[in-house]
Amino acid sequence: xxxxxxxxxxxxxxxxxxxxxxxxxxxxxxxxxxxxxxxxxxxxxxxxxxxxxxxxxxxxxxxxxxxxxxxxxxxxxxxxxxxxxxxxxxxxxxxxxxxxxxxxxxxxxxxxxxxxxxxxxxxxxxxxxxxxxxxxxxxxxxxxxxxxxxxxxxxxxxxxxxxxxxxxxxxxxxxxxxxxxxxxxxxxxxxxxxxxxxxxxxxxxxxxxxxxxxxxxxxxxxxxxxxxxxxxxxxxxxxxxxxxxxxxxxxxxxxxxxxxxxxxxxxxxxxxxxxxxxxxxxxxxxxxxxxxxxxxxxxxxxxxxxxxxxxxxxxxxxxxxxxxxxxxxxxxxxxxxxxxxxxxxxxxxxxxxxxxxxxxxxxxxxxxxxxxxxxxxxxxxxxxxxxxxxxxxxxxxxxxxxxxxxxxxxxxxxxxxxxxxxxxxxxxxxx
Amino acid sequence: xxxxxxxxxxxxxxxxxxxxxxxxxxxxxxxxxxxxxxxxxxxxxxxxxxxxxxxxxxxxxxxxxxxxxxxxxxxxxxxxxxxxxxxxxxxxxxxxxxxxxxxxxxxxxxxxxxxxxxxxxxxxxxxxxxxxxxxxxxxxxxxxxxxxxxxxxxxxxxxxxxxxxxxxxxxxxxxxxxxxxxxxxxxxxxxxxxxxxxxxxxxxxxxxxxxxxxxxxxxxxxxxxxxxxxxxxxxxxxxxxxxxxxxxxxxxxxxxxxxxxxxxxxxxxxxxxxxxxxxxxxxxxxxxxxxxxxxxxxxxxxxxxxxxxxxxxxxxxxxxxxxxxxxxxxxxxxxxxxxxxxxxxxxxxxx
Numbered sequence: 001x002x003x004x005x006x007x008x009x010x011x012x013x014x015x016x017x018x019x020x021x022x023x024x025x026x027x028x029x030x031x032x033x034x035x036x037x038x039x040x041x042x043x044x045x046x047x048x049x050x051x052x053x054x055x056x057x058x059x060x061x062x063x064x065x066x067x068x069x070x071x072x073x074x075x076x077x078x079x080x081x082x083x084x085x086x087x088x089x090x091x092x093x094x095x096x097x098x099x100x101x102x103x104x105x106x107x108x109x110x111x112x113x114x115x116x117x118x119x120x121x122x123x124x125x126x127x128x129x130x131x132x133x134x135x136x137x138x139x140x141x142x143x144x145x146x147x148x149x150x151x152x153x154x155x156x157x158x159x160x161x162x163x164x165x166x167x168x169x170x171x172x173x174x175x176x177x178x179x180x181x182x183x184x185x186x187x188x189x190x191x192x193x194x195x196x197x198x199x200x201x202x203x204x205x206x207x208x209x210x211x212x213x214x215x216x217x218x219x220x221x222x223x224x225x226x227x228x229x230x231x232x233x234x235x236x237x238x239x240x241x242x243x244x245x246x247x248x249x250x251x252x253x254x255x256x257x258x259x260x261x262x263x264x265x266x267x268x269x270x271x272x273x274x275x276x277x278x279x280x281x282x283x284x285x286x287x288x289x290x291x292x293x294x295x296x297x298x299x300x301x302x303x304x305x306x307x308x309x310x311x312x313x314x315x316x317x318x319x320x321x322x323x324x325x326x327x328x329x330x331x332x333x334x335x336x337x338x339x340x341x342x343x344x345x346x347x348x349x350x351x352x353x354x355x356x357x358x359x360x361x362x363x364x365x366x367x368x369x370x371x372x373x374x375x376x377x378x379x380x381x382x383x384x385x386x387x388x389x390x391x392x393x394x395x396x397x398x399x400x401x402x403x404x405x406x407x408x409x410x411x412x413x414x415x416x417x418x419x420x421x422x423x424x425x426x427x428x429x430x431x
Numbered sequence: 432x433x434x435x436x437x438x439x440x441x442x443x444x445x446x447x448x449x450x451x452x453x454x455x456x457x458x459x460x461x462x463x464x465x466x467x468x469x470x471x472x473x474x475x476x477x478x479x480x481x482x483x484x485x486x487x488x489x490x491x492x493x494x495x496x497x498x499x500x501x502x503x504x505x506x507x508x509x510x511x512x513x514x515x516x517x518x519x520x521x522x523x524x525x526x527x528x529x530x531x532x533x534x535x536x537x538x539x540x541x542x543x544x545x546x547x548x549x550x551x552x553x554x555x556x557x558x559x560x561x562x563x564x565x566x567x568x569x570x571x572x573x574x575x576x577x578x579x580x581x582x583x584x585x586x587x588x589x590x591x592x593x594x595x596x597x598x599x600x601x602x603x604x605x606x607x608x609x610x611x612x613x614x615x616x617x618x619x620x621x622x623x624x625x626x627x628x629x630x631x632x633x634x635x636x637x638x639x640x641x642x643x644x645x646x647x648x649x650x651x652x653x654x655x656x657x658x659x660x661x662x663x664x665x666x667x668x669x670x671x672x673x674x675x676x677x678x679x680x681x682x683x684x685x686x687x688x689x690x691x692x693x694x695x696x697x698x699x700x701x702x703x704x705x706x707x708x709x710x711x712x713x714x715x716x717x718x719x720x721x722x723x724x725x726x727x728x729x730x731x732x733x734x735x736x737x738x739x740x741x742x743x744x745x746x747x748x749x750x751x752x753x754x755x756x757x758x759x760x761x762x763x764x765x766x767x768x769x770x771x772x773x774x775x776x777x778x779x780x781x782x
Contacts, residue, residue: 138461138463138464138669138670138672138673139458139459139460139461139462139463139669140458141672141673141676142454142458142655142668142669142672143454143455143458143459145648145651145652145655145672146450146451146454146458146652146655146656147451147454148652149648149649149652149653150447150450150451150652152649153447153653154447157443193645193646193649194645327443331653332650332653335646335649335650336646338645338646339644339645339646342642342645343611343643343644343645346611346642347608347611347614349614352611352614352615352617352618353618355615355618355619356615356618356619356620359619359620359623359624360619360620360623363620363623363624363626363627363628364623364627366627367623367626367627370627388539389542389629392539392540392542392543393543395540396540396541396543396544399478400548403477403552
């Protein structure tokens, strides 16, 4: 426990130092842009940091604190934040109220965000350490859920942060929202919330890709070019999908045309069949990714619509002079509007058919890859999945047969026992 | 009011960190929570399926035993989540003699188990065991959700073995699209799923249910930090989570027929469903029938549960509208105070 606590605290100390250094730099830059007064007194930071490390060093060897590291961590964390908060507020309030978010200011505000991101990075770094202190079970699962959702909450907080000032100033409009909207961060949030690729799909995709490249490597001469073309042509989610499919088909056809003469020279046989199968697999894999991107685009677009509704709602409140006093209210509103929009999407025929199509295609692709893998490994002394399935079928049928026979024996035994009883009764009557 | 500048940002980060630290401290101290603690003993097993008999301290006042079958895609432990929210315990306390089926955890070798195996095999064998071991020609049968549908199918084929049939929040008519699951199952390529995976992963089914309310997984953890000081509330939360995360995979062939014949083609309510050598005619359900549905059920709409009343042959048939949701039927306090006594009385009156 003491070892784990030390690792966490050392990490925390480093992160805090980095965070405050970034904060210092950002503050300096901001002040430079607006004032000609003195820079932030860096001695303050040095003194503060030294005093914290002295506190830490005093306590880390103490058995009493080692047995309750979290209480110590809690106190220490509060001290850091209170000190940094007071220091920052004392030095920066005058100009913070004058921020007008021109390009330079935006850049420096982004620098300040790195403080936030360092905090987030610290929590993530210590997360795996924290989990080691749990036994597997409900407590660990609940903490994982708590942590992951705190992460989502803070991502959402980060998304709205650039807009807080204008909300407080009552100058917030939907246009402000669009200007300050961070699309990559929003995509992260959606991915986290909807688990855009659940583990089994992620594993399937990763396995499929890895297996396919392994098979291609086995036929390296023929497919080096195709592999490179696949990697460089993986589509992004922002392109128009019909155009993507058309472009992809063009690429596929030109690739097929370029290798066609060579393929004609190859004699018919397992090698040629293998190559043709892998060509087909690569094609199917790319189509799957295109369809998957199409589906995800639908999800992202719906998520965007939901958050724009939240922005409209806040803008209306601001216009009507209502207070937006609490980020938790914004967050809860976003969750509710998100639900409304996504449930509406999920209930559409379009979504249902797309989901079914994607699932069906993905399943067939996985099946084909598995079959190709089995063919590639057929000379190895390994039992493959098809053979195991045949075995399972045999075992299943045998179990059924045994079940029937056991019931027959039971029934026969009952009949025999009844007969014996009747015979014995008759015999005793006659005697 | 929140200070929406950098100082406010730091305060928000501090608050979130504090909640995480408090959560870490408290959750670390919690031993594994237990569910399904009402004492019971294993009395019968066939392959992965088990039959348990709840232990009684006093003799049952109801002489005919009850056999309960839950849905296959979730664990029956939710019926006995904790002592003060246990439908099974309530039944025992009120005098019933209760047996419960445990459908087990299908592994890869179980991929070929069919609906016939589950209903004509496991369920029928369990019924026969209870009948034989208790010396009763007929027993009371209860089924929940998918277990209710299966129990109704069973009752149509073997009406002579059942004294009464009670089903809770069970789907019978799959023609509607009120719930998105009903729409999706019309489109999914279940053959591709089963042929590829063999065993249907529980995570896939769970993700589907999760999409009924996407924010539920997020919002439940928003309230968790507030529970850290209340051990009872926290334990209740953890028990529910434990049950929710303990979902079995599904045998592929059973899943294939269940989705195609019932969800997609709606054969059961139309009288076109066949199981093995049997043509399933719901008119053959002639024993007293009690159908319980939840008025705010967002998983199995009432329009899917109630139509069975029109097609069964029972003269003694009734339905009960439970004010609540799908899970509330068996875990809420209303279930303890209102539903359980009503059901026990109904069963006892027909014993």
